[in-house]
Amino acid sequence: DTVIVLFSRDLRVHDHPALAAACERARHVIPLFVIDPDIPAGNRLGFLAECLADLRGSLRERGGELVVRRGDPVAETMRLAGESGAGAVHTGVDVSALAHRRQRRLAAECERAGVEFRAFPGLTVVPPDALRPSGGGDHYRVFTPYWRAWSRQPRRDVLKAPGVVHVPEGLSPGRLPEPGHETYELFRGGETAGRRRMEQWLRHCVDDYADGHDDMAGNRTSRLSPYLRFGCVSPLELESLAGEAGDAGEFVRQLCWRDFFHQVTRAFPRINRDDYRPRGHEWCDDEHAAQAWREGMTGIPIVDAGIRQMLAEGWMHNRARLIVGSFLVRRLRVDWRVGADHFFERLLDGDVANNYGNWQWVAGTGNDTRPNRPVNHIRQAKRYDPEGEYVRRYVPELATLPKRVIHEPWKLPSGVPGYPAPLVSMA
Numbered sequence: 001d002t003v004i005v006l007f008s009r010d011l012r013v014h015d016h017p018a019l020a021a022a023c024e025r026a027r028h029v030i031p032l033f034v035i036d037p038d039i040p041a042g043n044r045l046g047f048l049a050e051c052l053a054d055l056r057g058s059l060r061e062r063g064g065e066l067v068v069r070r071g072d073p074v075a076e077t078m079r080l081a082g083e084s085g086a087g088a089v090h091t092g093v094d095v096s097a098l099a100h101r102r103q104r105r106l107a108a109e110c111e112r113a114g115v116e117f118r119a120f121p122g123l124t125v126v127p128p129d130a131l132r133p134s135g136g137g138d139h140y141r142v143f144t145p146y147w148r149a150w151s152r153q154p155r156r157d158v159l160k161a162p163g164v165v166h167v168p169e170g171l172s173p174g175r176l177p178e179p180g181h182e183t184y185e186l187f188r189g190g191e192t193a194g195r196r197r198m199e200q201w202l203r204h205c206v207d208d209y210a211d212g213h214d215d216m217a218g219n220r221t222s223r224l225s226p227y228l229r230f231g232c233v234s235p236l237e238l239e240s241l242a243g244e245a246g247d248a249g250e251f252v253r254q255l256c257w258r259d260f261f262h263q264v265t266r267a268f269p270r271i272n273r274d275d276y277r278p279r280g281h282e283w284c285d286d287e288h289a290a291q292a293w294r295e296g297m298t299g300i301p302i303v304d305a306g307i308r309q310m311l312a313e314g315w316m317h318n319r320a321r322l323i324v325g326s327f328l329v330r331r332l333r334v335d336w337r338v339g340a341d342h343f344f345e346r347l348l349d350g351d352v353a354n355n356y357g358n359w360q361w362v363a364g365t366g367n368d369t370r371p372n373r374p375v376n377h378i379r380q381a382k383r384y385d386p387e388g389e390y391v392r393r394y395v396p397e398l399a400t401l402p403k404r405v406i407h408e409p410w411k412l413p414s415g416v417p418g419y420p421a422p423l424v425s426m427a
C-alpha cells in the first residue's frame with residue numbers, strides 16, 4: 001500500500017505529523033510538492049527553491065525522494081494517485097482562503113476516487129480550530145484571552161524525523177525550480193539552515209529576548225520567521241525547545257501571536273481584503289505618497305530605513321513594521337491594503353495570516369476593532385534606535401548625520417542633499 005504526502009508550508013522532515021503517520025502505516029510513501037504556476041511566489045521563489053532542494057536531500061538520505069510536479073496541486077495529486085495506485089493522501093492543515101478551497105477540492109476528489117484523505121496538524125503550535133471562547137463564537141477575536149487559553153492547552157508530542165522513507169520504484173522525481181531566482185544573503189532556505197539558526201538562537205540568544213527584541217539595530221530577535229513561514233522549522237518543536245533553553249516566556253508569546261492570527265484567518269478567510277473601519281472613515285487615494293512609501297523615499301528616516309531594510313534583505317524588524325505601517329495608515333491615511341500588499345510581495349516571511357492580520361491590527365480595521373494605538377513615530381525612533389544606527393545602516397544619505405538630528409534631518413537649516421524633504425510635517 002502507498003500513501004502520498006502532499007507538502008506545502010511544511011518543508012521539513014522533523015516533527016511532520018503527515019509524513020510520520022504515512023511512514024508508520026504504509027509500505028510505500030510518495031512525498032510530493034506541486035509548484036502551482038498560478039501562485040506567484042515573487043521574491044520568495046529563490047528561498048522556496050532552496051527549501052525544496054534541501055527537503056529532497058533529506059528525503060534521499062532516508063532512501064526516499066521528493067517528487068516535484070507543476071500544475072494544479074489537486075489535479076497533479078490525483079494523477080499521481082492514479083499512476084501509483086495510492087490508497088491515501090496525507091497533507092497538513094492550512095488556513096488561508098486559497099489553501100482551504102484547495103483542500104476541500106482535494107478531499108472531494110479523493111472521495112470520488114475512493115482514496116482516503118487526511119489533513120494533519122503541524123502549521124501552528126496549537127491547531128487553529130482547537131480553542132473556542134467560553135462565551136461563544138468559533139474563534140478568539142482578542143489576543144489576551146487567547147493567550148491565556150493557549151498557554152493552558154495540552155500539546156501533542158514532538159515527532160522525530162522518520163529513519164527511512166520507502167518510495168515505490170519507477171517514479172520520475174521531476175525538476176526543482178531553476179536556480180537563479182532572487183535570494184538574500186541572510187536567509188538560505190531549507191530545514192537544514194532553519195534548524196541551524198534555531199539551535200544557535202536557543203543556545204545563545206533566547207534569554208536576551210525580553211530585553212533586546214525592540215532594539216532595532218541590534219539583531220536580537222530570532223529571524224526565524226521565513227523558516228516558520230515555509231515550515232522548515234516546526235513551531236511546536238521550537239516552543240518546546242525554547243522552554244528548555246532558558247527564560248523564553250516573551251519569545252513564546254510571539255509564537256502565540258502567530259497562532260492567534262492563524263486561528264483568526266481560519267474563521268475569517270477574507271482577512272486580506274475585508275475591513276471594518278469606522279463608518280465615515282475614508283482612505284486617501286494618494287498614489288504619489290504611496291509610491292514614496294513603497295520605495296523608502298518619504299523623507300522620514302525611520303520609515304525609509306524600515307522599507308529599505310525589507311527591499312535589501314527580504315525581512316524587516318518588527319518594531320520597524322509597526323512604525324512603517326502606522327505611518328502609512330495614520331499619517332498618510334493611505335489604505336492599509338496598499339501597504340499590506342507591498343509587504344506581502346517583498347517579505348520572505350510574507351503569509352496571509354501574519355501579514356494581513358498584523359496590518360489589520362495596526363490599522364484598527366480587523367475583527368478586533370478597538371479604536372487604537374496612536375504611535376508617535378519620531379518618539380519611537382528615538383527610543384528604539386537611540387543612536388541612529390539603524391537609520392545610518394539602511395539610509396546611506398544620512399550616514400554622517402549626528403545623533404542629534406538623525407531622526408529629524410528637517411531640523412538642519414539646509415536639509416540633506418540627495419535625501420527628500422518629509423512628505424508630511426512631523427512637527
Ligand code: FAD
Pocket residue numbers: 213221222223224225226228229251254255257258259261316317318319321322325343347349350351354355356358359362
Ligand atoms: P521573533 O521576534 O524572533 O519572534 C519569533 C516568531 O514569532 C516570529 O518568527 C514569528 O513567527 C512570530 N511572531 C513574532 N511577532 C509576531 C506578530 N506580531 N504576529 C505574528 N507572529 C509573530 N510576521 C510574519 O511571519 N509574516 C508576515 O507577513 C508579517 N507581517 C507583518 C506586518 C506588520 C505590519 C507587522 C506589524 C508585523 C508583521 N509580522 C509578520 C510579525 C513580525 O513582525 C514578524 O514575525 C517578526 O518581525 C519576524 O522576525 P523574527 O523571526 O526575528 O521574530
